[in-house]
Structures are given as C-alpha cells and as structure tokens.
Amino acid sequence: MQKICVIGGSRYFGRLLVKRLQAAGHQVTVINRGSTRPPAGVEHLVVDRNDEAALVAALGTRTFDAVVDQVCYTPVQAATAARAFRGRTRRYVMTSTIEVYDPATAALTAVPTATPVPEETVDPSTWPVSTDLPWHDEAYLEAHYAEGKRQAEAVLTRAAGFEFASVRSAHVLGGGAREFTGRLAHYVERIARGEEVTVHAEALPTVFIHYEELADLLLWAATAADFTGPINACSDGLLDVRDLSAVVAARTGRQPVYRTVARGETASPFSFCRHYAMSNARAKRLGFSFSRTTDWLPGAVAEALTASAVRTA
Template sequence: MQKLQGFQKVAVIGGSRYFGKLLVQRLHAAGHQVTVINRGSTPPPAGVEHLVVDRNDEAALTAVLGSRTFDVVIDQVCYTPVQAAIAARVFAARTRRYVMTSTIEVYDPATAALPAVPPGAPVPESAVDPAAWLVRLDLPWHDEAYLEAHYAEGKRQAEAVFAQQPQHSGRPGFAFVSVRSAHVLGGGAAEFTGRLAHYTGRITQGTPIAVHAEALPTVFIHYEELADLLQWAATATDATGPVNAASDGPLDVHGLGAVIAAQTGREPVYREVGAGEAASPFSFDRHYAMSNSRAKELGYSFSRTTDWLPAAVAETLAA
C-alpha cells in the first residue's frame, strides 16, 4: 500500500458535525494543515483554517479559495451531480486527490435497475460503476423534496461526475475515491440520526417495533471507525474508485434488538408490517448488505460490529 508521505494540506468540505467533525480533529492532531470549507454553522478547532462559503456558489467558492492548493480534498457533503460538477471544475487544478463520502444506499435495488446479486451474498463495489453511470445534470436537484426522494441516485450521479471528471471539469483532474459508508452508529450525542435511540427507547418502554416478516441483514460502521477510514482513504494512494466501508458482521433488525435487550434486560416487542407499510429503520425486505473485501485487500482492517455496538447502546441508554 502506497501512502502520501509527510504532513499534508487537507481540505474538508463540511466537517461541522458527527464523524466529519471527528475527522477534522484527527487530521489536525496528526499534524496535517487542515482547511474546513462550509457555510459557517460551527467553527472548527483552533489551528484549523475556516473558509465560510456556500459550495453551491461556484464563483464564490473559486474566489474564497484564491490560490490555495491541497494534497487531498475530503468532501463530506456532496449529494448531487450538480454539486460534484462544481467541485470537479473548482478543484481540478487545486488537488491531487479527492475523497467523497458516499453511502450504502447506492446499492438499494428499490432505487435503480442494478445487477442482481445472489441472495445473502455481500454486494461488491462493481454493482454500481460510477465510471459508466449516466449523469443527468438537468434534473431538479435544487429541489429539496426531489433530492430527498432521490437521495441514492443523487449520490450515484455525484460519484459518476468525479469518476468521469474530465468530461465535467474540462481538464485533467485528480485521483478519486468514493467511500461508500454502511449505516453509521455511535452512542449518545454522537448518534445524530436518532436511529439507535429509536430502538433503545422502544425496547426499554416495551413499544412495538415495526419490522418486515422476513427482515434481511444490513451492515453498520461506528462513526469513529468511519472517520479513521476516511483519513486512511485520504492518504492510501492505491485506493481509487469506490470502496465499501462496513464493520465485519452483518446484523438484521432482530440481531440489533438482541444486543439492545442484553443491555436493557427487556425483550423487544416486534410487530410485522403489512404490504406498503413503513418499517422501523434497519428493517429491510431487500438485500444490499455490502462486502468490505476490497478495503481489506487495500490494507484496511475493520472491527466487528458486535465488538463496538454494546458500548454504543450503553452510551445511548445513558444519554
């Protein structure tokens, strides 16, 4: 595994909360020269440069960057191909490497016509190839309701813009890696989605949890591990293209409930949903649990979900 050597100039787009905030802290602690680019809602740690700008405003982003260049850009908040196209143009001559945080949702077979994966087989990165994915910049990506309804497709097309960047930036660009994150969990205040709290609250109160009749497994990652993997991806130069990020050991909703039950001493109560009825988060009736083999082959070592999940549950219960 080849790595960028020495301390680096790193730009983080976003980086104001959750694993992005932790990533900024870790990059700074490691001695890197860090620049955070966001709209200014939360200041970064002391010693970290802060550029306040709307990334959607290409002229403003270009102006605030000035003559700055970076060894690596880590993009935490790219959701649409329009945002990616702006970034591809602005950073084409400003960085050697670009890391985008993506998602397991790109593999959801309910959101696109994807290659069939054998039932239960971990889904590899090749199931969604951004180098060949169709980009539609003309779709209403600026509309929040449209974007929410097409979150997975927005991420797929954003990846595609970066993977096909000469076409969208008009010039040779940078090495690109998309980190496709599993469902991110943490404990207490670190778990900003509230999904783990949804389960701990219902189980401690004896409230039924809505699940599918045949709930299928999914994969998870602790927010600290994701921050660590993003830092690794920023410097591991052999890693290009899509990389799945998931702790070892898939769990279905019942396995998650069992871990919580062991902490609470209360058995979960489940209620099967009817056709078309929404289930609780992490109950899935379709298979798209990711394989993490490629990251391992590139040199990254994952924890096991069951090693860190009990502590995250305990922290959530304490909060």
Template sequence: MQKICVIGGSRYFGKLLVERLLAAGHHVTVINRGSTRPPDGVEHLAVDRNDEAPLTAALGARVFDVVVDQVCYTPVQAAVAARVFAGRTRRYVMTSTIEVYDPATGAPPVGTPVAEESVDPAGWPVDLGLPWGDEAFRAAHYAEGKRQAEAVFTRAGFDFVAVRSAHVLGGGAREFTGRLAHYVERVAAGRAIVVHADALPTVFVHYQELADLLRWAVEADFTGPVNACSDGLLDVHDLIAAVAAQLGREPVLRTVPAGEEASPFSFDRPYAMSNSRAKKLGYAFSRTTDWLPGAVAETVTTRQ
C-alpha cells in the same frame, strides 16, 4: 504533512476526521457555511460550496494535496466542485453511501454482500437537468444523487475515491440519525417495534471507524469506490436484541409483510455489502458485535 481540504467536516464523524488529520500532522482547511465552528488549529473558510464564484474567490490561490467532500449529494454539486478544484488538488475523496446499491441497480442475490463493481460510476449516466435544487426531489432521489455525483467526479480528472459508507451508528450525540435512539426509546417504553418477519441482514459502521477509514483513504493512493462497513452482518432482530439486553427488557414486536413500511434497518430486500476490497488494500475492520453494545450503552446513558 499534506494540505487537506475538508468540505463539511464540522459535525459528527466529519469533525472527528478533522481531529484525526490534525493529530497526524496535516494542515487542514475546512469549508462550510459558517454555522458550525471547526476544531482549533484548522483554517476555516466560511462559504457555501454550492456558490461557484464565492467558493472560487474564497479559495484564492490555495492548492491541496487532497480534498475530502463530506456533503456532496447531487451531480450539480459535484460539477461545481470539479470545476473549482480543477488544478487545485491531485486527489478527491467523497463520502458516499450504501444507498447506491439500491436493488434497481442490479443487486446480487440474497446472502451475497454486494461488491463495488456492482455500481460502476465510470459508466453511470448523469443528468444535470433534473431538479436537484428542489429539496423534496433531492430527498426522494438521495441514492441517485450520490451515484451521479460519483460519476461526475470519476470523469473529472482527479484521482477519485468514493467511500461508500454503511449505516453509521455511534451512540450519544454522535448517533446523528436517531435510529438507534428509536429502538432504545421503544424497548424502554414497551412500545411496539414494527419489523418484517423475514428481515434481511445489513451492515453497519461505527462513526469512529468511518473517520479512521476516511483518514486512511486520504493518505492512501488507490482510486475508485470502496465499501466501508464493519465485519459481520446483522438484521433488525439482532439490533433489537442488543438494545433489549442492555435495558433488561423484552421487546414488543409487530411484524408486517414484505413490501410494507417497517422500522429503520428492517429490510425486506438485500442490503449488505462486502468490505473485501478495503481489506485487500490494507484496511483492518472491527466487528460490529464488538462495538455495538458500547454504542447502545452510550445511547441509553444519553437518553436518561
């Protein structure tokens, strides 16, 4: 049994992660602002992770084997956590994102899923002076915020892991982005779906698989970034076809040239990553095509 601290962890796949950790016999402490109650059997500290002094006071003398940070979006948040948890934990796992592989970072050619070393947090510059507290700035610089947060933790002295998640799908209430529901609703209603004519493929992960992988990262001993995506590349046309098959309807598509705005998951630039490092470390992924029909079916049922 380990002592695990989960920052966030009360909604969506974070809640499932907490349940998985409890089932494995770990002692779990959840930190959030108190708006959402964590599962039974969890120690709950209601405090804002951005407020350093109250967070330090709430933790008291607690120490942990591992901290899992589900809600770190900026280097400022990472710097606060690095100071607060210094000497309190040996391992820090941060939920990161495929978005760190923005083409501006030097993504590989089309058809080559990007590997972790394409964005090395150890050498990534950090600027704490940017207006990270401004919501609009933070939203517009989501990928850069995640990259710089990884960089801060990499230099903090922990055994640090960045789990770079693919696009998360799941169906029903767990499909928290609403993107799968977007396609279900448009296909069902016969409304046009805007896509790129030559849409490039990307990668996805089921929320249950992401929770399982995070638990694996908690219990493992590797460090550094690791990509989290199910096997198999899909483009937006594949996704729409899965929805159309479930609904028994022909989708209505409207194509736009590269560079113009399109529907979610329609990409006109490389947006796929490799999961080979996680496999070499011992994690076995599912195939997206195996779980996608169930996720679509759950979304259809929830919508009705």
C-alpha cells in the same frame, strides 16, 4: 505533513475526521457555511459550496494534497466541485453511502441474498448522469438521495485533474447524542419503554460501521492510500433488525415487542425487505482492517441509552 481540505466536517464523523487529521500533524482547511466553527488551529473558509464563483474566490491560490467531500449529494454539486478543485488537489475523496446499492432505487444487477454486495454492482464510470433534474429542490433530493449519490460519484469519476475515490459508508452508529439520525435511539427508547418495534416478516441483514472507524478510514483514504474508484466501508458481520434489537434488549433488560408490518407499510429503521448488505473485501485487500460490529455495538447502545436518559430527564 499534508494539506487537507474537508468540505463539511462540522458534525459527527466529519468533525472527528478533522480532529484526527489535525492530531496526525496535517494542515487542515474546513469549508462550510459557517454555522459551526472547526477546532482551533484549523483554517476555516466560510462559503456555500453550491456557489461556484464564491467558492473559487474563497479558495484563492490554495492547493491541497487531498480534499475530503462530506456533503456532496448531487451531480450538480459534484460538477461544481470538479471545476473549482481542478488543478488544486492531487486527490479527491467523496463520502458516499450504502444506499447506492438499494435495488428499490435503481435497476441494478441482482446479487444473491447470501452474498455481500461488491463495488462493481454500481460502476460510476458508466453510470448515467442527468444534471438537469431538479436537484436543487429539497423534496426531490430527499426522495432521490441514492441516485444523487450515484450520479455525484459518476461526475467526479470522470473529472479531470485529480485522482478520485469514493467511500460508500454503511449505516453509521455510535457517539450517543452525536448520532444525529436517531435510528439507534429509536430502538433504545422503544425497547426500554416496552413499545413495539415494527419489522418485515423476513427482515434481511445489513451492515454497520462505528463513526470512529469511519473517520479512521476516511483519514486513511485521504492521506495514506492511493486507490481510485469506490470502496465499501463497513465493519465485519451482518446483522438484521432482530440481531440489533437483541443487543439493545441485553442492555435495557427488556425484551423487544415485535409487530410484523403489512405489505407497503413502513417498518422500523434497519428492517429491510431487500438485499444490499455490502462487502468490505476490497478495502481489506487495499490494507484497511475493520472491527467486528458485535464488538462495538453494545457500547454504542450504552451511549444511546445515556443520551436518551439525558433527553428525557
């Protein structure tokens, strides 16, 4: 049994992670602001992780084998966590994102379109950090989501007092109504109603991961693995927007209606005009086995169809 702290953990794959940690026999503590209670038997610390003094007070004398941070979005939050958990945990795992590789958000080394992007494309040990930017402004944070994650990784990579690993998640799908982003529902509902799906003229592929697989990977990263640095978390197989729509079409019985967007016009989610589909080779070398996206995606579409029918009934 290990003592694991989860910051966030109130919804989607974070909540599932908490349940899986508990089922594996670990002693789990969840930290959030109290809007959602964790499952019975899980210790709950109600505190705003942005309030360093309150966080330190809530932690008291607790120590952990690992911390899994689900809701770290800025270098300021990362710095607060680094100070609060220094000497309290052996290992710190942060949930990051595929968006750190988006070439539209930073000057990155170009990776050939046919080549999945490796972790070293964004090296947190050398990435510049600016904590004096307006990270507390919600509009600024939303517009600089990818950079916030890059800088948060950088701060925690350089922190002393614990091992640090970041899990850069692909686009997460599955779970029907639990999939709170609504991106898969966008396709299910539009294709089922015969409405147009907007796409780029040459839409490039991306990568996905099922929410249960991501929860399993985070559990492994926190309790069984000993790697440090970033790993990419994505199921095997690249899909573009038309591949995704074809799976939805097979379930709905309706053919997609596409409209190509003009330059500068926003397309449907998962239609990309730039390449940043990740490679999962490092995670495989470290011992994690991934599913294939095409194996679980039809089931995820079926769940989204059911959830959509419930919403519109």
